[in-house]
Amino acid sequence: MRPLIYDAAQVDAHLAGEPLPALPAGPHPDDLLTDAEAGAVAGITASTVRADAVTGLMDRGQERHGRRWWTRAAAEARAGREAQYKGRTAGAKDLAPRIARTDRRVREVAAIAEAVEAGHARPVTADELAKQYGVSPETAERLMAKADEARDEDRRKS
Structure with a gap:
């Protein structure tokens, strides 16, 4: 809801018991507008x-009144300029998903798992990986799960 903002000359006249001056008939450059009104x-x-x-x-x-206001003159001045950032060009063809880079730690954990399967290394726990990488045990468990997914995908591709 828009707070009521009164014309200072009308308030002064009312408090002095004088007749109220007429309000401007149309928009005035000093009119205060909300962000939505200034944008319009x-x-x-x-x-x-x-x-x-x-x-x-x-x-x-x-x-004013806990809200930011812009003058009509400032909004009209802004109307003449182009936006600095126009966003994504309509019809852009580069909408293909980007290739996500695999976290190096996932590749390292997958290599450890491969070595364990081949009998060249001993299994590691999430706590050991957490200490090695300086992460929480939950993050180490996620790394292990992603390493398993990566290994499964590599097997499917082969």
Whole structure:
């Protein structure tokens, strides 16, 4: 819900018991707008208004009533500029999933498991791997599980 912000001249006139001056008929450059309203004026999203304020591409706005407000003039000035970051190009063809690099520790644990199977090494525990890599026993168990998955996949490929 938008908090009510009153025209200072009208408040002063009311408190003095004088007739209220007329409000401006149309938009005024000093009108205070929320991020969504400023974005609508500028033709951008509310999150872009906030991001531009942080990065200095738009004025920082003013803090009032626990909320940040931007002037209509600042929003209109922003409307004339292109965005610095346009995001991903529509129709981009590089949408294929990236190849995930295997953690070197997974390869090392898989090599240990291969050596154990071949009879060239003794089995290791998750606690031993945790100490060796400086990780928690749970992380060592995950490394062992991923090493088993990698070995199974290598066998399927062969």
